[in-house]
Amino acid sequence: MERIRSIRGRCWSPEARAWRLPADERTDAALRRLFPGIVVPPAGTGPDSAAGKTHTETTGPKIVHGAVLQPDGSEILKEMKRAMVLARYSPKTRKVYLGYARRFAEWAEIPLGGAGTEQVRQYLEYLVEERDISRSAHSQAVSALRFLFEKVLRRPQVLREIPRPKRNKSLPAVLSRREVEALLKAVRHPTSRALVMILYSSGVRVGEAVRLRPEDLDPDRGLLRVRGGKGRKDRYTLLSRRAHAAVERHLLFQNVPEGTWLFPGPRARRHLGTRSVQKVVSRAGIRAGIQKRVTPHTLRHSFATQLLESGTDLRYIQELLGHASSRTTEIYTHVSNRDFSRIRNPLDHLEDEEDCMGRVAHCAEKTPVPAEIPCRSIPPRIGYM
Structure with a gap:
């Protein structure tokens, strides 16, 4: 690709998906110098002419004036990387997108420039049905191929009818305060402990x-600066x-020089x-001993x-x-128990009623029943005269 760019007057044709070069002697000399062994047809033998249609060559890439050098998969991937860098x-993101584009080219077994909507649809069906990828991976694959066809190959119509997968509405896993304390006790190494506390x-x-x-730590203000999130x-x-104290112990143990990463690698x-x-x-x-799957994102x-749950406004969070x-x-309002904790579970009401009835019966058994009071006979009143 760099050799083609060195030729004066070259331009990329999105319609033909090929490089177009000037038909002159200077270009012919440059092609022979850059691609030894290539057969350069004379001017006037473009792809629409009879000579251009019957022209074949034994070595090197196909060169015809007017439409030349269909780029192979590796060249297209280099163009894709360059576009993402710019x-x-x-x-x-560049690594993920290039990986999906490369695997698509290997799966399709045809030049990337010749792939169309049907190949993209079949590849995504293969990922979903046979590879059983997650919805997020499915969305990444669509984004990668969309960038490839829209920004590099200039063929946005290929993915126009390819839908994105709907997102799962799953709730995040959350640790209780007791589980967090247990997690911190299980981390002994100063660097690991500082990392977990920061997270x-x-x-x-x-x-x-x-x-x-x-320098991103500001202990006086109790703030941590995140750059380029x-x-x-x-x-x-x-x-x-507590986290800052753990970081200080880590710095003493690690001896991190100034101006470098807080957690340097090997x-x-x-x-x-x-x-x-x-x-x-x-x-x-x-x-x-935590039964849940614990990841940095869980923290x-x-x-x-x-x-x-402590009452912090959602906007601040x-x-x-x-x-x-x-x-x-x-989404955190759906996993917080701030409001749920005020609700009395109906099963607990039943247990309270059973306990109350049990206490009443127990008291009744222990309390002696008083004997019946005998009634004395009362003589009839004598009326006054």
């Missing part, structure tokens, strides 16, 4: 936690005194990986839910979590 997509006390995402720097947004969230100038943090939290949950859910929409934050 659009400032995150490295994680729970600040409600940050795991990707935000590993990218923290020492989801949506490339900065924000402040809470910093607990490689120089690299932060700790998110997968390592996930393993630490999951194993701590198992050691603590984020627990942070938000317990703030809501949205700011702390970095949610763009209040609808995302409102």
